[in-house]
Amino acid sequence: MFPGIFGFHWDIGHIIFLGAFYAALTTIAVTLVRSWMRTRNALNTGRESSIRWKVDFHDLPERSRRCRHELSGEVEQRECPNGFDCRVCDNHASFAPAPPAAAPEFEILGITVPLDRRYHRGHTWVRGERDGTFVIGLDPLATRILGGSAAPELPVEGTELSVNGSAWKMRIGEREVRILSPLNGTVTAVSDGSEGWFLKVHPGADSRTTHLLCGSEIEPWMSHEVERLERALGGAVLADGGTLVENPGAGYPKDVWTAACEELFLHS
Numbered sequence: 001m002f003p004g005i006f007g008f009h010w011d012i013g014h015i016i017f018l019g020a021f022y023a024a025l026t027t028i029a030v031t032l033v034r035s036w037m038r039t040r041n042a043l044n045t046g047r048e049s050s051i052r053w054k055v056d057f058h059d060l061p062e063r064s065r066r067c068r069h070e071l072s073g074e075v076e077q078r079e080c081p082n083g084f085d086c087r088v089c090d091n092h093a094s095f096a097p098a099p100p101a102a103a104p105e106f107e108i109l110g111i112t113v114p115l116d117r118r119y120h121r122g123h124t125w126v127r128g129e130r131d132g133t134f135v136i137g138l139d140p141l142a143t144r145i146l147g148g149s150a151a152p153e154l155p156v157e158g159t160e161l162s163v164n165g166s167a168w169k170m171r172i173g174e175r176e177v178r179i180l181s182p183l184n185g186t187v188t189a190v191s192d193g194s195e196g197w198f199l200k201v202h203p204g205a206d207s208r209t210t211h212l213l214c215g216s217e218i219e220p221w222m223s224h225e226v227e228r229l230e231r232a233l234g235g236a237v238l239a240d241g242g243t244l245v246e247n248p249g250a251g252y253p254k255d256v257w258t259a260a261c262e263e264l265f266l267h268s
Helices: 012-045 048-059 140-146 215-233 254-264
Strands: 105-108 111-114 124-128 134-138 151-153 166-172 175-180 185-190 199-203
Touching: 105 215, 111 140, 111 215, 134 140, 140 215, 140 254, 175 254, 215 254
Parallel strands: none
Antiparallel strands: 105 111, 124 134, 134 199, 151 166, 166 175, 185 199
16 A cells, blocks of 8 residues: 555555545644643643643542532532632622621631631632732641641742642651642742741732632631541541541541542542
């Protein structure tokens, strides 16, 4: 069928075949080159985290993709179509804004949750500082889940963060949890968590925090997260008196605990 092969003849049938074959081969080659160039450009511009998150988000269980407005009771049922990034949601502005919290904090299952900050669905919180920077920490539920023995693997100062990309990792022995970044920005300082926060960040070009939970949204969301944890572990996580146990994954096999953490911290 190809020139140089015994029995090949230049006739109309062979010409048509070769034309179609090389046209298909050229199309495949061009597609591969374009894909490689897009991938290289994404890596060079730091957009690989955004690409990864879009894939991870759609692989999450449906119960993990519920819209914030469903959790707060504003709509009966709604699945988020935007990867929890309300900044790009056409419908977000049409919902009533979350009213301010009536108290500076609330308690749920023995966990005290401050309301002077905004919360990311991946269980970090963000608080603005007077100098224009933001501090980022683990929310109280995440801290209780990971226990006091978790060691952070933090980025170096100057690292660029992107919303829903990796911010840092928490490691307990061989177990590892990837913590998602709640906002865009540049890391200006790091802490081991002993000061209550892990990262200080200078905000990036898009410093809006409208995608983060605030006010009266936080309590129903936190309740929903405890329910998700129980379902993921397949058992109760409450001690006597209705408080969440310390390090609730300690009594479960590694694969069960890892899968539960992956769901709760929004890994696919």
